[in-house]
Amino acid sequence: MKIETKELKDNKAVLRIQGTEAYFVNSLRRVMLSDLPKLAIDNVIIYDNTSPLFDEIIAHRLALVPVPTDLKLLSFKSECACKGAGCPSCTIRYTLSKEGQGTVLSGDLQPEDKTWAVKDGGIPIVELFKDQRIILEVEAILGRGRDHAKWQSVLAPGYKYYPIVDIDQKKCDQCQKCVEICPKDILEIKNNKLMVTDIEKCTTCKSCMEACESNAIIAHNDDHEFLFQFETDGSLTAKDALLETIAILGKKYEEFNNLIKDI
Numbered sequence: 183m184k185i186e187t188k189e190l191k192d193n194k195a196v197l198r199i200q201g202t203e204a205y206f207v208n209s210l211r212r213v214m215l216s217d218l219p220k221l222a223i224d225n226v227i228i229y230d231n232t233s234p235l236f237d238e239i240i241a242h243r244l245a246l247v248p249v250p251t252d253l254k255l256l257s258f259k260s261e262c263a264c265k266g267a268g269c270p271s272c273t274i275r276y277t278l279s280k281e282g283q284g285t286v287l288s289g290d291l292q293p294e295d296k297t298w299a300v301k302d303g304g305i306p307i308v309e310l311f312k313d314q315r316i317i318l319e320v321e322a323i324l325g326r327g328r329d330h331a332k333w334q335s336v337l338a339p340g341y342k343y344y345p346i347v348d349i350d351q352k353k354c355d356q357c358q359k360c361v362e363i364c365p366k367d368i369l370e371i372k373n374n375k376l377m378v379t380d381i382e383k384c385t386t387c388k389s390c391m392e393a394c395e396s397n398a399i400i401a402h403n404d405d406h407e408f409l410f411q412f413e414t415d416g417s418l419t420a421k422d423a424l425l426e427t428i429a430i431l432g433k434k435y436e437e438f439n440n441l442i443k444d445i
């Protein structure tokens with residue numbers, strides 16, 4: 183197997199994975215969606231709420247605010263040494279208190295420790311009018327996407343087979359029909375030659391093949407090569423999300439291997 187990092191940003195990664203099968207790439211995708219832990223607000227104690235929104239709606243909105251997650255410092259509440267009582271290793275607490283006209287933002291959540299300050303402080307929670315106020319306290323704990331979508335840090339992970347467009351220059355009469363029909367606009371005629379400008383944008387829709395009357399183009403896929411991409415909500419960096427996903431998957435294979443040893 184060979185992996186090439188095509189793009190690696192804080193919240194986004196694109197990888198080219200060669201020499202593998204679809205089931206492996208799909209297992210990465212599924213672990214990212216359902217098994218990768220992240221911190222999310224789970225318990226909301228509302229002391230006062232005279233805003234136009236119900237307590238439940240505010241709690242729901244708070245739960246979806248991405249909270250920075252350092253997996254090295256945290257443990258699951260159910261597995262923590264405090265036996266679920268809630269300690270700094272498993273429960274991160276925030277307070278929020280605001281009064282008077284203005285928008286309550288995610289940045290108004292005050293953490294006990296600045297390490298846990300929300301990264302995106304501009305997410306609107308509720309609009310307050312004159313004389314309205316909101317006072318609350320929240321607890322964020324680790325969870326997994328399979329239990330609730332608020333614990334899903336990776337968004338829309340997906341893959342596609344690596345596209346290949348073979349062009350027979352001898353057959354091509356440069357009629358331009360394929361250039362015009364390509365929805366991704368990745369074909370062009372340069373120096374009297376039909377060329378693909380960015381093969382990775384190709385979705386193998388085969389419109390070019392259908393448009394070509396001289397059968398000069400064959401668009402197909404490499405069954406053992408993939409473009410895998412995902413984004414995170416900011417609670418984990420793309421790099422951390424990928425490394426943790428691989429660690430989880432490795433543990434699963436190891437566990438399976440141990441279970442079948444006695445067969």
Ligand SMILES: [Zn+2]
Pocket residue numbers: 259262263264265266267268269270271272273
């Ligand atoms: Zn604890």
